[in-house]
Amino acid sequence: MDGKITSTDEIAELIVYLGRAARGGDTGSDLTAAQWTALRFFARANHVSRTPSAFASFHATTRGTASQTIKFLMLKGYLARHEAADDRRSVRFDLTDSGQEVMRDDPLRALSEAIDRLEGGLRAALRQALPSLAGELANIRDTVAFGTCGDCRHFSSGGTTSYCAYVAAELAPADLGRLCINFAASGGMKLALPGLPKEIS
Numbered sequence: 001m002d003g004k005i006t007s008t009d010e011i012a013e014l015i016v017y018l019g020r021a022a023r024g025g026d027t028g029s030d031l032t033a034a035q036w037t038a039l040r041f042f043a044r045a046n047h048v049s050r051t052p053s054a055f056a057s058f059h060a061t062t063r064g065t066a067s068q069t070i071k072f073l074m075l076k077g078y079l080a081r082h083e084a085a086d087d088r089r090s091v092r093f094d095l096t097d098s099g100q101e102v103m104r105d106d107p108l109r110a111l112s113e114a115i116d117r118l119e120g121g122l123r124a125a126l127r128q129a130l131p132s133l134a135g136e137l138a139n140i141r142d143t144v145a146f147g148t149c150g151d152c153r154h155f156s157s158g159g160t161t162s163y164c165a166y167v168a169a170e171l172a173p174a175d176l177g178r179l180c181i182n183f184a185a186s187g188g189m190k191l192a193l194p195g196l197p198k199e200i201s
């Protein structure tokens with residue numbers, strides 16, 4: 001290490017800064033950053049991924065810590081537990097009406113608004129780069145990468161139907177765009193961030 005700051009270091013710092021800055025907008029709620037992350041996860045994940053272990057993988061935490069967060073959100077009335085009719089061990093958690101209501105004050109909205117204000121090409125480049133980045137980080141850490149159908153190698157579509165090879169079944173439109181624990185990044189995604197210098201100094 002020669003102390004030189006490269007563009008990759010700066011990008012990594014900016015990503016961390018953005019995460020922190022977005023959370024800083026939360027002044028009125030009684031939820032911690034981890035509890036907001038959990039609520040967001042259960043609002044965005046598909047039905048097979050709305051489990052404590054999937055949330056623990058997503059949040060890079062232990063199953064015990066994830067369960068405590070979920071328990072708190074259930075006590076607040078924001079999450080409800082559902083068991084499969086034929087298998088009590090198969091549980092998933094869904095947002096209640098109160099949970100949906102509280103999500104309207106999600107502090108991350110300011111970041112979404114800022115992304116919306118970006119020029120279209122830059123927004124598209126970010127959309128392309130971030131799933132690839134999440135996949136690479138998961139590879140380096142040897143952990144699970146989360147993503148959505150459009151970026152998944154198990155996904156195919158033809159005409160009006162969408163198919164998941166992992167579960168060997170057609171996907172309902174409501175499943176598309178949801179976080180999935182069975183996601184596998186498709187290869188060949190290119191990073192194309194215009195205007196970024198290779199090295200800052």
Ligand code: SF4
Nearest residue numbers: 149152155164180182
């Ligand atoms: S296509 Fe991939 S992301 Fe979509 S449901 Fe199947 S495994 Fe999950």
